[in-house]
Amino acid sequence: MTEAREDSSKADWRDTVFLPKTEFPMKAGLPQKEPGILARWIESGLYRQLREARAGREKFVLHDGPPYANGDMHIGHALNHILKDMVVRTQSLLGKDAPYVPGWDCHGLPIEWKVEEQYRKKKLDKDQVDPVEFRAECRAYAQHWVDTQREQLKRLGINGDWDKPYLTMDPEAEGTIVAELLKFAESGQLYRGAKPVMWSPVEKTALAEAEVEYEDIVSTQIDVAFEITESPIAELVGAMR
Secondary structure, eight states, X not given: OHHHHHHHHTOOGGGGOXXXXXXXXXXXXXXXXXXXXXXXXHHTTHHHHHHHHTTTSOBOOOXXXXXXXXXXXXXXXXXXXXXXXXXXXXXXXXXXXXXXXXXXXXOSHHHHHHHXXXXXXXXXXXXXXXXXXHXXXXXXXXXXXXXXXXXXXXXXXXXXXXXXXXXXXXXXXXXXXHHHHHHHHHTTOOOOOOOOOOXXXXXXXXXXXXXXXXXXXXXXXXXXXXXXXOOSSGGGTTOBO
């Protein structure tokens, strides 16, 4: 019995275990593999193939809120686009034609502010720069970040029509905005009225109301209204002052 146990302890049991044979490596090596996978998607025209395969199917269109073209992508952009990409891919797997056209907001204060920062570094005054030249610089600045952000979003694995993005500064897009505004005017829905507008004395431009932050303060003053009971001007009697 002792000899048998000693013999069995020396036996190599590996040949008695039947495991599947695969080409999968033990180590994933994603930092090296992911760029290759993404490059293969682009080279094979995966987005175009999906459009052709889903042609004529029920549409699912995701209206994406475009980011500003004024800096590198950050974790907020990544979360936003990855989640939307998951939605589009899911709808595509369900058999729908789910195109995704990425876009960028190329106008507004965030882009102008970045260009002005470059002016200040060069000791230049924005007010002394020709408006047409300033707009051209803003357009060039926005295009630079569109190209940069596009490559960063591709690296995140977002699948979309990257060759034909939606840009608010495209003449076609600007023309569409004007044409839609004309429809409002022709239908009588466009009118001129009075409305307070937030104004930045530093930037000399209007501010978006949703982006204005109010600071809570404790005031040491109080406003009290008193009714005018007597006045040589009859119209003032009963008014508050």
